[in-house]
Amino acid sequence: MNITELLKDLNSRGLEAEKICDGEIKVIANKDNFITHLHYLQSINYEHLANINGVDYIDENEFEVVYQIYSYTDKIHIIFKVRIPREKPVIQSIVDLWEQAQFYEREVHEFYGIHFEGNKDLSPLFLEDWMDLPPLRKDFDTERFSEIVMGSMRNGGKK
């Protein structure tokens, strides 16, 4: 399936798909039924889940979870985006589709506080004894944090 056919196919399934460049498309999905779409993609040879990212759109009061999916047969990279509200950052886990999602989801959970329903082990992966807000959220004041904990100084201490 080449890229134009794929775009047509995905649009016909109710997804907002858009070509970014050769071999790379962007897809925006709804958080309620994105799993069925991922399932479909997996069934048409998109067998590689490269990563899961989180993005914090604090102005729009939303988190975005991005799944990077790749097909070795079609050589197409899909950037699959799902948005969830910031007040209640809960999304379904895709561990059943890709086993390696276990670790990616753990990481996203640790750094954004997004909860993945169905992932059994969301214990901290990188941070040790972390008690504050997840550090990559925009409302986490990293400057002030490092001032208090590490004693950091703006401009090396010069005013």
Place this chain on the structure above:
Amino acid sequence: MNIMLMLLVVPLITAFLTMAILKHQKTVWTIFLAVSGYLSYALFTMYGKWDLSWSIELGFKMFGKNVVLSLINSPLGWFFAFFASLTTLLIAMFSIAYNDEKHDSKTAPIWLLLIFSNIGIFFAKDWLMFFIMWEAMSTTAYFIIAHGKEISAKAAKFYLSISLIGTSTLLLGIILVSRLSQTFDIGVSIDSLVKLFSTNYSAALLYIGLFITTFLIKSAIFPFYMWPSKAYAESPDDFTPFLSTVMSKYGVYGLILFILPILAKSDLPMFGKISQPAYMLAVLGAITSVLATILAIFQTDMKKLFAYSSVANVGYIVMGLATMSVVGIQGALFHSVNHMIFKTAIFLSLAAVIYRTGERDMHKLGGLVYKMPLTFLVYLLAIISAAGIPPLSGFTSKWLIVQALMAQKMLFVVVAMIFASTGAFMYLLRCLASVFLGQLPDKYKDIKEAPLLMAIPMTILMLLTLAIGVIPGIITKPIDAVLTGMGYNVEPSSWTTVHTALAKSDLNLTYLFYVFMVACVISLIMYLISGKQEKIDQIDNYTAGENPLEWDTTPDRFNFAYGFYQPFKQMFNPMLDLISFERWMSSFGRIVERASSALSLLYTRSEGAILMLYIGIAILIIGGMM
């Protein structure tokens, strides 16, 4: 009363006596100690009195003469009997402490019977006596190995089935040889076999083949090397040293007593410098040591590991014997004693470990040097001796055997010997590293050093191995008597130096010890003049900056002991799969076992009857031939 008879009667009577008071274990084991002490003393006084003998005429005739059961104090028999009883004495002291309420194996009376047959075998003058005692030994050992445990009973059955084959061939051999020589006397039968070699070569080969099979089975030489790993591992911990050190020597004794004189006196086809049958024997010994060494390297159970180690050591002894030279036989006899001493020390220190921890798998132990330093020291000196490292005793005998093999130009046998003794280093260190060194698991935080009664025999053994290593004369002097008794022309050996057949290769061991000591002092001075050291905790190790305890790693998981020689094993895996020798051997063992259990239907109701049955059949057949 005749002292020879006393040697037999004392253990026999005390065996029955102790059966009566089996409830009082401490008393029983003390009596056992007293008996072994008496035997050692009596044997000690018997040194040099080679005319001592005892005989009784039985009331029926065979070959036109009355059948006689007789004993004689021969230097060879004395040599083995004395060191065997000395070993038993030390084990007996250990056993008093070992057999408490928890480890009570109630084997003392049967063990006394075993000692009775032990003395009988070593002093027997005629085949009838020899066979009775041999059979008694095989059967009684079965009951000690089994000692009322199911898993042990399985191993014991395996042992019994294989040793029944041995006794059968022995019986057949005795029948044929006695018919040939018209008497039961061992000395006469040697002469008649020598005569047979000149007339009918293949028949004579068959005759001695039967005997050799018996002796090889008893000493676990290839192709019968697999039974010790089962029998030694499952027998009671304090009996294992006896089984491994004393009982594996019966076969060696038989070879020296009967086979060597025949091979030495007959005119045989030669292969290089030695006769073909002797070369075959040497090759069997070489194969045994190599195979047993490789198998020992792969074991995870420490008793199995040392079972294979014993097999390898008996392999060395057979190689030494097969050279048929003075140096080789000297080395073989020397190694027999050394093997008794260091292997007893090893098995006793392991028994002390098992006594304290209750664990036999090496990878579940570790770091015991923190808690049992004396046991560690005994084990360390014993393995140094076992690895053949100077200045301890094991070196002298291995050195003698290697020199003899080189002098006889048995090139591939001597390479096998070196392979086995370097491999020995590998498995000995594996046990040392896994059991005594490394991390001490938390569950063994509270264990104590071995009790005093265990520590005494272990310490004596440690000193003994050092003393013999420094002054080899302690052993070589009696060996002179043995070699003279066998008809070899030997010069009296010196206290400190061992001689070989090669030019300019004699070795002064006392000197070697001094040199090593001076080197130690130099090294110690280097150590003392340098900076101070600080003692740190066992878990404080370099782990790339990680703290292992933070990652739920306990000291026992941090210990590297399981799969110690994994790359080496992987190297052998394809080969082992290809030949699958072990599988073949165990299937052979199973067939034997099945056949024997079918056979055992004949006697399962009354276990002792088999002995009488055999003797009865023996006498019947021989009587019928008359």
Place this chain on the structure above:
Amino acid sequence: MQIINYADEERRQEDNRKLWDKVTAYFRSRSLWMLHYCTGCGAMELPPIMTSRWDIERFGIVPMATPRQADILLLTGYASTNTMKRIIRTYEQMPEPKWVIAFGSCTVNGGMYWDSYNTVNNVGEYIPIDITIAGCMPRPEAILDTMVKLMNMVKSGDAKAFQKYKDNYGYYKANQDKLFARTAPVLESASLKYVHNETEGSEQ
């Protein structure tokens, strides 16, 4: 908190060491073994100084595999909090006498990661440092120069940071605990954290 100039203070005093100490100091200065704890980009600068261009082995400086064998600990770049924990353990596993060289700006004031939530700003607050090298990254010449300087300091007995660590252990330990042994959230915003509970999830 003045830390790095510790050595200069000492230099003004007279050299009143015993002869034996001078001899050992000479031997130590000629045989410095380094453990390069490759934390950041600075590790890239080490291959040039060890290979044919600058060849640091001519001063007797060779890389070692474990802290037990090493004299110098090289911190080659920024230290994150997790790494800092390992650095401290590694440092404490080294036998005395021992010296620390910190590479680049990151180890002094955090460098370009100064406001990161997980990068230590001044490594010298947690372990004592003998010499720091400025730059992002320092050139191999600078490293070589530092090594020679350290050799001279060791020879003259000025490099005593390890002694300082022992004397002021309380200070360093307090700083380390502040970094690692946190028991409560640092910022008030932690209360905004969304806590998922299962019953809420299942109702949906």
Place this chain on the structure above:
Amino acid sequence: MVVINIILYSLFAILVGLIFMGIGRKVSARMHLRYGPPFYQSILDIFKLMSRKSFTHNFVMDLGMVMALAGLLGTMLYVPIAGHSAFISNSNIIVIMYLMAIGSLGMAMAVTASGNPNATIGISRALTMMLGYEIPFFIIVLGLIISNNSSSISVIAASQAGSIWNWNIWHMPLGYIAMEITLQAMMGEKPFDAMIAPAEVASGPMVELSGKYLGLGLLTHAVSIFVETGLMVNFFFGGGSNPIDFVIKQLGIYLIAVIFDNIFPRYKIEQAVKFLWIFPTGIAVVQLLLLAF
């Protein structure tokens, strides 16, 4: 007198070994197009290591390291140096082979006592390697013994006296080639240095050795270099007419090993043992058969 002799010989061997190590480092530096450390660098290292503080886990570590050095020194005393030795002995090869094992045993004991898994892995590799190189080494030695009908090194060395053409290297070239490969493994140089692989097992046996323990380890290594190259000189290069001649020959042999060390990558342990059991052993067996028949 003998005691003083022993001490002097020991110091001599240690010094020669250390300087060899320094020269070896210099030579490999030149091969890398570097300037390299001074030739006395190893002495500086030893002094520094000995004078600094060190860590021990238990008394076995101390005992083991002392034993290792003592074992190697004892071995060294049995090697005749150009016909001289510290005391009158037959310098039996088999004794030397087994005495060298004390060094390995002491080292193995000391480092496994530390309880570091890396150290234990290193030791298990070192012992596996030992089984690998002892076989070809012994076959070569066996060839020498049966051709001289004596297991004394002095006899073997004396049999090559006189002209350079009497050296065994011309009489048994195959044996020499096998010995050269085996020597590489005995000295733990590449390609047979899997046991001290710094990147995989953090220098293996030495991982927990600090200060004087490492110093004793280095001294042991220095003496072992002396012993192994000394054996080689006695076996194949006529043993030397005077000690200086002897040491120069040793240096030559050591430098060959250093050069090989610099041009080869590393074998995995099982590859190394397989290699040792096939090539050097095969060549040595051919040599042995040529000598025996």
